[in-house]
Amino acid sequence: MNTPASSERSHQTKGLLRLTMACNERCPFCNVPVEDYPRPTPPDEEIEAQLQAFLDSGQQTMTISGGEPTLLRRKLLALIARARQAGVPFVELQTNAILIDPAYAAELAEAGLTSAFVSLLSHRADHHDTLAGLPGAYPRCLAGIDALLAVGVRVTLNPVIARLSQEGVAAYIDFVAERLPGVRSVSLSAVQPHGRAAANPELLPDYPRLSASVRLARARARAHGIELLNPYCGLPLCVGWEDGLDSCVEAVEAELGGWQERPGIENAGDKRQGDPCRGCALRTRCGGAWHAVWDQGPDGGLSAPLRVRPPWLEGAAAWPGQCVDRAPEAGEWTVWRRCPAPLEPLDALWAGPWTDLAIELEGASLDPQGRPDRALLSWMRRLDRANQGLGDTRRRRLWLRLSEDSPVRAARVLSLCRALGVHAVQLVGPVADHGRALAALVPGILWSEDSGDA
Numbered sequence: 194m195n196t197p198a199s200s201e202r203s204h205q206t207k208g209l210l211r212l213t214m215a216c217n218e219r220c221p222f223c224n225v226p227v228e229d230y231p232r233p234t235p236p237d238e239e240i241e242a243q244l245q246a247f248l249d250s251g252q253q254t255m256t257i258s259g260g261e262p263t264l265l266r267r268k269l270l271a272l273i274a275r276a277r278q279a280g281v282p283f284v285e286l287q288t289n290a291i292l293i294d295p296a297y298a299a300e301l302a303e304a305g306l307t308s309a310f311v312s313l314l315s316h317r318a319d320h321h322d323t324l325a326g327l328p329g330a331y332p333r334c335l336a337g338i339d340a341l342l343a344v345g346v347r348v349t350l351n352p353v354i355a356r357l358s359q360e361g362v363a364a365y366i367d368f369v370a371e372r373l374p375g376v377r378s379v380s381l382s383a384v385q386p387h388g389r390a391a392a393n394p395e396l397l398p399d400y401p402r403l404s405a406s407v408r409l410a411r412a413r414a415r416a417h418g419i420e421l422l423n424p425y426c427g428l429p430l431c432v433g434w435e436d437g438l439d440s441c442v443e444a445v446e447a448e449l450g451g452w453q454e455r456p457g458i459e460n461a462g463d464k465r466q467g468d469p470c471r472g473c474a475l476r477t478r479c480g481g482a483w484h485a486v487w488d489q490g491p492d493g494g495l496s497a498p499l500r501v502r503p504p505w506l507e508g509a510a511a512w513p514g515q516c517v518d519r520a521p522e523a524g525e526w527t528v529w530r531r532c533p534a535p536l537e538p539l540d541a542l543w544a545g546p547w548t549d550l551a552i553e554l555e556g557a558s559l560d561p562q563g564r565p566d567r568a569l570l571s572w573m574r575r576l577d578r579a580n581q582g583l584g585d586t587r588r589r590r591l592w593l594r595l596s597e598d599s600p601v602r603a604a605r606v607l608s609l610c611r612a613l614g615v616h617a618v619q620l621v622g623p624v625a626d627h628g629r630a631l632a633a634l635v636p637g638i639l640w641s642e643d644s645g646d647a
């Protein structure tokens with residue numbers, strides 16, 4: 194995988210400063226609505242302190258947002274100028290653009306604004322105005338974009354796809370290519386279930402339908418030479434991005450993070466992986482979906498675009514995106530280590546570059562109660578503990594292949610494995626015929642080659 198083309202592509206390089214929470218639009222999906230802020234505009238000293246903190250951080254891109262920052266013209270211009278004079282190379286403005294006429298755009302450029310991130314919410318006037326909560330917003334937004342481009346400010350568009358607009362993503366890209374040829378990049382975000390959108394879940398796009406739209410839009414963007422990004426806090430990879438990881442900020446970040454023992458994607462607090470992610474080959478590159486998506490049902494309408502293949506199965510070493518018992522190369526997401534008995538010291542093992550560990554356990558190594566020996570049990574406990582606190586993308590998974598004759602002993606092993614955080618167990622031998630009954634008895638841990646679950 195390539196690294197991002199510019200440092201601006203990583204959200205981690207962007208310091209966000211909210212000049213005011215007041216706004217001249219009423220987007221029904223707004224994640225930071227003014228009504229949540231008893232004091233919408235912070236005093237000057239607070240803005241000054243935030244600017245100083247940003248300067249001290251040494252970050253490259255300062256993003257000014259809100260609310261709508263263009264409402265405070267004088268303060269906004271002064272803030273941009275101060276940041277640039279202090280050596281900040283990039284200052285970006287997040288705006289709905291409806292106040293920006295040629296004179297205002299010229300002042301912004303003169304102050305040193307380098308780029309703008311504009312919420313053009315749809316290529317259709319009716320959809321844009323509905324999503325902006327303001328009749329007549331559409332032509333004003335387009336005029337604002339024209340004015341910014343005319344003074345040399347780079348513009349990225351943010352459509353914030355909602356259920357209302359989800360079928361029109363490709364048409365949006367075609368519109369941009371024709372009507373706004375000066376725009377070279379679109380950040381394809383979708384409504385997040387926060388702020389006002391938390392109370393309006395019908396605004397959230399329907400992911401299975403959106404997948405098809407995203408794939409189409411990506412093809413149109415390629416044809417027009419427009420950069421289309423899946424931004425931080427954007428879409429799960431299975432929503433149309435499964436073969437475009439280089440353009441997905443979270444996936445790039447996860448790859449750049451390497452194999453260190455730290456949580457991967459930082460939005461893990463708002464997102465998680467769910468049932469379909471269990472066998473997903475991309476799970477080490479994907480933050481999953483918002484909690485609200487999984488709340489709609491255990492699969493959230495999502496399915497893994499490609500499943501992993503445990504190393505004991507034929508073809509595992511050549512499976513797309515995975516490697517077995519060797520150092521990973523760029524673009525490999527699943528790194529299998531086979532763990533032979535006697536088990537390797539965990540400290541040394543943990544330091545190695547792997548995502549998934551495979552153990553093949555013979556029935557003979559279990560005691561009559563179906564318990565693995567004490568050394569293996571304590572090793573599994575330590576592995577489970579080492580995983581505590583790691584996010585979904587970085588958690589290391591233990592897979593077990595169990596050759597067993599007795600369904601009763603197999604059920605005991607499955608219960609024990611579940612309690613010890615084992616990710617999945619595949620049964621082989623005579624007991625495999627009892628898969629369905631065992632899955633009913635101990636749900637959520639059995640693995641089968643065909644379906645992922647017994």
Ligand SMILES: C[S@@+](CC[C@H](N)C(=O)[O-])C[C@H]1O[C@@H](n2cnc3c(N)ncnc32)[C@H](O)[C@@H]1O
Pocket residue numbers: 216222223224225258259260261262287288289310311312351353382383384385386387388390
């Ligand atoms: C809160 S707005 C403030 C800047 C400006 N008023 C605007 O509309 O662009 C910052 C960014 O968040 C986006 N946004 C707001 N609510 C969102 C949500 N629920 N899901 C995804 N993006 C959202 C906006 O489209 C905008 O690009």
Ligand code: SF4
Pocket residue numbers: 429430431432466467469470471473474475476477479480481482495496497498
């Ligand atoms: S990890 Fe989950 S949400 Fe992400 S691509 Fe795989 S199935 Fe989809």
